[in-house]
Amino acid sequence: MQAIRLQLQTHNCNFVNLTSIYAQSIRWKRKPIWLPTAKTKVFRVTQRPKIPEEEFLKIKNLYNVYRTSMKSIRLLFLQIGEASQVQEDKGLKQKEMEEDYHRCFALNEEWNKKIAEEREVRLQQERKQKLERIKNTKVKVASKLKKLEEEADAIVKGAKLLAPTFITRDNIDEAIEAALANKVNYNKALNPDGTWFIEKPVNPNPSAPIVDASIKDEQKKIKLNL
């Protein structure tokens, strides 16, 4: 692939379609590392640097000294590292933890006592308030019940007053006769001046009983009071 691309650069390949969108000429800065050594350079051997004997011995000596000193320095650093590692005493730590626990426990007890006193005062006050509230409620409820009773009494009174007008098995025939006798006409008319024209009742049978008006009035009054 790369070789093809390199050839493309020189524009001397006829087998690659240059009009294709995949073909592009690339200018390489250097040969990619995965390409093999050029044919012309395969048998080239680089010459070893020529170091004089004297200098070589000097360098060797220097390196020997350097390696030795570096080894000792490294060992020193490792020793320092080992020494600086703090060993944890488990027993001591346990003891410290226990002491800390006891101290915290005592402090907590103290706080609990203090809070308990405060709570006692508060609860007493709350109890007092509650009792007062209950007392007030009782009074209110009693008054409300009394009112309800009065209202019920009034209803009963009204009913008792109305009792004679009730239609029972005994007077049902009379009531039917009275109803037939007193025909009520609800036809009414109103003219533009605001006067009502009410048809006069016709009583074909004047001897029929008529409901007492005073009882009706009493009933109305009771209803209004309610």
Place this chain on the structure above:
Amino acid sequence: MRRLYLNLASGYGSPAGDTYPKVLRFIRYGCANRAFYHLTLMNQKSQQKVRAVEQLGSYDTVHNNHSEKLVALNLERIQYWFTRDMKVTRPCLEVLGLAGFLPVHPRTYMRAWRQRRLTKYME
């Protein structure tokens, strides 16, 4: 396209119980024709410009107005990592030798006398 390095240069530290071998090496930052090196502690097998364990110094190769090449070293941390048995690359050993932290590296001497010989030859 060149891969961007988006990791913190100052490093991410080593997790607890990390026993992977570490190495102190220079990492080339800066740009073309303007090298700037970070003295970085990394996992030995990791490449350049990946997550570093710790940055322990820097080295500016371009000399400043006073003809100085500036090197910064966090000697405390370097000492600490020496106690953890780290490996150190040769350029770092040279710089540390010149800084007086370690013995001077033989290569420093070699370069010096060869440079001296060259200047003498040029004259």
